Amino acid sequence: MTNKKTLIVITSFFTFIFLIFFKGLNNSNTYKPSKSQNDTIPKFSAYSFYEKKIINSENIFNEKKFYLLNIWSSWCLPCRDEHPLIMSLKENKKLEIIGLNYKDKNKNAKKFIDDLGNPYSRILLDNDGTKAIEWGAYGVPETFLIFDNKIIKKYIGPLNPESVLEIKNYIK
Amino acid sequence: MLSSSIGYYSLIFGLCVSIVIIFLSIRNFKISNNLDKKILIFSFVQFALVLVSFLGLISAFVFSDFSNETVFNNSHTTKPLFYKITGTWGNHEGSLLLWLLVLTLFIFIFLLKSKNQPNKYRILTVIFQQIIIFGFFTFLIKTSNPFNYLFPINEEGLGLNPILQDPALAIHPPILYLGYVGSSIIFSSVLAATTLNNINIYWAKHIKVWVLTSWVFLTLGILLGSIWAYYELGWGGFWFWDPVENVSLMPWLALTTLFHCLLVLEKRPIFKSWVIILSISTFTLSMCGTFLVRSGILNSVHTFANDPERGLFILSFLFVLVFISIFIFFIFHKNDENYSSPIFLLSKETSLVINNWFMMYFLSVILIGTVYPIFLDVISSQKISVGPPFYHKLLIPFLIPFLIFMAIGPRLKWIKSELKGKSNLILLLIISLFLSFFIIRNFDPNYLLNSILIGSAFYLFFITIQDFFIKKKRLSQNVAHFGFSLLILSILFNNILSKEIITNLRVGESYKNKDLEIVFNDLIKEDKKNYVSFTGNFSITDKSFKSLLKPELRVYNQPNIITSEADIKITLYRDNFITINSVKNEDYFNVRYLVKPFMLWIWISVLLIVLGGLTSLLKKND
Numbered sequence: 001m002t003n004k005k006t007l008i009v010i011t012s013f014f015t016f017i018f019l020i021f022f023k024g025l026n027n028s029n030t031y032k033p034s035k036s037q038n039d040t041i042p043k044f045s046a047y048s049f050y051e052k053k054i055i056n057s058e059n060i061f062n063e064k065k066f067y068l069l070n071i072w073s074s075w076c077l078p079c080r081d082e083h084p085l086i087m088s089l090k091e092n093k094k095l096e097i098i099g100l101n102y103k104d105k106n107k108n109a110k111k112f113i114d115d116l117g118n119p120y121s122r123i124l125l126d127n128d129g130t131k132a133i134e135w136g137a138y139g140v141p142e143t144f145l146i147f148d149n150k151i152i153k154k155y156i157g158p159l160n161p162e163s164v165l166e167i168k169n170y171i172k
Numbered sequence: 173m174l175s176s177s178i179g180y181y182s183l184i185f186g187l188c189v190s191i192v193i194i195f196l197s198i199r200n201f202k203i204s205n206n207l208d209k210k211i212l213i214f215s216f217v218q219f220a221l222v223l224v225s226f227l228g229l230i231s232a233f234v235f236s237d238f239s240n241e242t243v244f245n246n247s248h249t250t251k252p253l254f255y256k257i258t259g260t261w262g263n264h265e266g267s268l269l270l271w272l273l274v275l276t277l278f279i280f281i282f283l284l285k286s287k288n289q290p291n292k293y294r295i296l297t298v299i300f301q302q303i304i305i306f307g308f309f310t311f312l313i314k315t316s317n318p319f320n321y322l323f324p325i326n327e328e329g330l331g332l333n334p335i336l337q338d339p340a341l342a343i344h345p346p347i348l349y350l351g352y353v354g355s356s357i358i359f360s361s362v363l364a365a366t367t368l369n370n371i372n373i374y375w376a377k378h379i380k381v382w383v384l385t386s387w388v389f390l391t392l393g394i395l396l397g398s399i400w401a402y403y404e405l406g407w408g409g410f411w412f413w414d415p416v417e418n419v420s421l422m423p424w425l426a427l428t429t430l431f432h433c434l435l436v437l438e439k440r441p442i443f444k445s446w447v448i449i450l451s452i453s454t455f456t457l458s459m460c461g462t463f464l465v466r467s468g469i470l471n472s473v474h475t476f477a478n479d480p481e482r483g484l485f486i487l488s489f490l491f492v493l494v495f496i497s498i499f500i501f502f503i504f505h506k507n508d509e510n511y512s513s514p515i516f517l518l519s520k521e522t523s524l525v526i527n528n529w530f531m532m533y534f535l536s537v538i539l540i541g542t543v544y545p546i547f548l549d550v551i552s553s554q555k556i557s558v559g560p561p562f563y564h565k566l567l568i569p570f571l572i573p574f575l576i577f578m579a580i581g582p583r584l585k586w587i588k589s590e591l592k593g594k595s596n597l598i599l600l601l602i603i604s605l606f607l608s609f610f611i612i613r614n615f616d617p618n619y620l621l622n623s624i625l626i627g628s629a630f631y632l633f634f635i636t637i638q639d640f641f642i643k644k645k646r647l648s649q650n651v652a653h654f655g656f657s658l659l660i661l662s663i664l665f666n667n668i669l670s671k672e673i674i675t676n677l678r679v680g681e682s683y684k685n686k687d688l689e690i691v692f693n694d695l696i697k698e699d700k701k702n703y704v705s706f707t708g709n710f711s712i713t714d715k716s717f718k719s720l721l722k723p724e725l726r727v728y729n730q731p732n733i734i735t736s737e738a739d740i741k742i743t744l745y746r747d748n749f750i751t752i753n754s755v756k757n758e759d760y761f762n763v764r765y766l767v768k769p770f771m772l773w774i775w776i777s778v779l780l781i782v783l784g785g786l787t788s789l790l791k792k793n794d
Contacts, residue, residue: 007498007499009497010498011498014494014495014498018487018491020547020550020551021463021487021546023550024547024549025484025487110479
C-alpha cells in the first residue's frame with residue numbers, strides 16, 4: 001500500500017518536472033527587456049543635463065498630459081536622422097518631450113543640441129546606461145509615449161513620419 | 173554525394189534491424205531459455221551498418237563534399253585534415269551518430285562478454301538496450317539527419333568553429349560519450365536484472381566491469397574537457413561550474429557512488445535498492461545532460477543547437493525511460509534484503525553508506541544549481557544564473573567529513589570491525605591539522621575553514637600513503653584514493669596561491685610592481701593557412717623566475733572569429749599563464765598574466781584516479 005503511494009508521489013513529481021522542462025523549452029533564453037506597452041513607467045532619479053541636479057522621475061511625469069521620452073546619444077546616427085521629426089513635435093502644447101542622454105560625453109551632446117536644436121523641455125543623463133535598462137530599452141534611439149504614468153506606445157529605433165503622425169493622433 | 177547516400181540508407185536499414193531484433197528477442201524471451209544466435213548476428217549487422225554510415229560521414233568531411241548540409245555548415249577546404257576528420261563529431265548531427273555507433277558497439281560487446289549470465293537476463297537487456305537504440309535512430313533520422321542534401325552545391329563550407337580546432341577537444345567528445353553510453357548498458361542491464369529479480373553477487377561482479385569502464389572514460393572525458401577549457405578559453409581556470417560541465421559531473425558522482433555500492437554487493441546481498449536507483453540515475457543524468465546541452469534550454473558557452481523540436485524529442489524520450497524504470501522498480505523490485513545480517517556502526521559498510529549520502533548531497537546541490545534557473549524562469553519569469561559562490565558555499569564544508577570518512581573507511585573491516593591502531597589514526601589527524609594550520613597561517617591567516625579543509629585533505633593523503641605499505645593487495649583503491657587526496661590538495665593550494673595581473677600594454681611598454689616586471693617586447697604578424705596570427709613577445713621577471721612568453725591572437729577568416737591562445741610555461745610547481753586580447757581600435761593589448769601553482773598536479777592527480785580504475789579493471793579481467 002505504501003509502495004503504491006510512493007509510486008504515485010514519485011510519478012507525479014516527475015510529471016511535474018517534465019511539464020516544467022516542457023514549458024522551459026518554449027521560453028526563449030535570451031535577455032528580454034521587461035518594460036512594454038501598458039506598463040507603468042519605472043521610478044528612477046537622474047542628473048539633469050544642464051543644472052547637474054538630481055531629479056526624481058515622479059517630479060517629471062506628474063501632470064495629466066502626454067509625455068514623450070526620447071533616448072538619444074550624439075554618437076548615434078539614427079538619432080541625428082530622427083531629430084528634425086522630434087523638433088517638429090516641439091510646438092505641440094499638449095506634449096512635453098523629455099530627453100534621456102544615453103552613454104554620452106557631455107561636450108559632444110551639447111554640440112549635438114547646439115547644432116540641431118533642443119526639442120526637450122528637460123534632458124536627463126544616463127551615463128552608464130542603467131536607466132535605459134530600467135525602461136526596457138533595446139538600444140538607441142528609442143521613444144516612449146507616456147500618459148498618466150503608463151507607457152502607451154513604444155517605438156524601437158528612429159521615429160519616421162508615420163510614427164510622428166500616430167503620436168499626433170494619440171494626443172489630439 | 174555517394175557516401176552521403178550510402179550513409180543515409182545504412183541508417184534506415186539500421187533502424188529496421190533494431191525493430192527486427194526487438195521482435196526476435198521478445199519471441200525468444202517467451203519461448204526459449206537459450207539465446208537465439210540470430211540476435212547476436214543482427215546486433216553485429218546493426219553495428220556494421222552504423223559504422224558504414226559513420227565512415228560515410230567521415231569521408232564526406234575528408235573530401236569536403238559540400239552537397240552534404242552537415243559538411244557545408246561545419247567544414248572548409250582549408251582546414252587541416254586532422255580537424256576535417258574530428259569535425260565529423262564536432263557538431264550536433266555527427267556527435268549523435270557517434271553516440272549511436274558506440275551504443276550499437278557496446279550492446280554487441282555486452283552479448284559477447286556476458287555468456288556466463290542467465291540467458292533470459294541477456295535477452296531482456298538486449299530488448300531494453302534496443303529500445304534506447306531505436307529512440308536514438310528515430311531522433312537522428314527525424315530531427316538531425318547528418319546526410320541532408322543541399323542544392324545548389326556550394327563551393328566552400330562555412331568552416332568549423334576555431335575554438336573547437338584543438339587536439340584535446342577533438343578527442344574529448346568521443347571519450348566522454350564512451351562513458352555516457354557505457355552507462356546505458358548499466359541502465360538496460362539493471363532494468364533486466366530487476367525484472368527477473370537477478371540482482372545478486374554474480375550480477376554485481378559482471379556489471380562492475382561495465383561500471384568501471386564507463387567510469388574510466390567519463391573521468392578521462394571530464395579531464396580532457398577541463399584541460400581544453402584551461403588553455404583554450406583563456407580564462408585561466410579549469411572548472412567554471414558551467415551547466416554543461418555540471419551535467420558531466422553529475423553522472424560521474426552517481427557512477428562513483430554506484431561503483432562503491434557494487435563493491436559491497438559483491439560481498440553481501442545488501443544495498444540492492446541503492447544499486448538499482450543509482451544505475452538508473454546515472455544514465456538518466458547522462459541523457460538529461462544531452463537534453464540540457466542540445467535543446468538550448470540553458471545558457472552556456474557550450475550551447476550548440478537551439479532547436480525546440482530536438483529538445484522536445486529528447487525530453488519525451490528521457491521521461492519515457494524514466495517512467496519505465498520507475499514502474500519496473502516499483503513493480504518488480506522486492507526488498508528482500510536480509511535483515512538478519514545487521515549493519516554494525518563501526519564497519520566498512522557504515523562508512524560507505526555515510527559517504528554515499530554525502531555524494532548524493534553533492535549531486536543534489538549541483539543538480540539544483542543547474543536546473544533551478546530553468547524552474548524559476550518558467551514559474552516566475554525571473555532570470556538568474558547560479559555561479560561558483562553557490563557551489564563553493566554549499567559543497568566545501570561537507571567535503572571535510574567526507575574526506576575523513578574516506579580516509580578511515582578503507583581501514584575498517586566488512587560487517588563488524590574494531591578500529592585497530594587508533595592512536596596512529598588520531599596522531600595523523602593531529603599532525604595534518606597542525607601542518608595545514610602552519611601552512612595556511614603564512615598565506616591567509618583569516619581562513620579557519622580552509623585550514624581544517626586542507627587538514628582533512630592532508631589526513632587522507634597521509635593515510636593513503638601509509639596504506640601503500642600496509643595493504644599491498646588493494647593497490648587500485650589506494651591509487652585512486654591517493655589521487656583524489658592529491659586532487660583536493662592541488663585544487664585548494666591552487667585557489668589560495670593564485671595570482672593575477674590584468675593590464676593594458678602597448679609594444680615597448682612595461683608593467684612593474686614590487687615582485688615582478690612584464691615587458692611587451694614586440695608583436696609579430698603572420699599569415700597562416702586559415703587564420704592570421706599575432707604573436708606577442710613578453711619577458712617576465714620575478715623573484716625566482718625569468719622567462720619569455722609568447723601568447724597569440726588568432727583571427728580566423730572562416731567564420732570570422734578571434735581566439736586567444738594562451739602561452740603557458742608549465743613547471744612542476746606552478747604554471748605561468750599569459751593571454752592577450754585586442755582592445756578595440758587601439759594599438760593597446762589587454763594583457764592577463766596569471767601564476768597558477770600546482771596546475772600540473774591537478775591533471776596528474778586525475779590521471780592517478782583513472783589509473784586506479786584501470787588497475788582494478790585489469791585485475792578483474794585476469
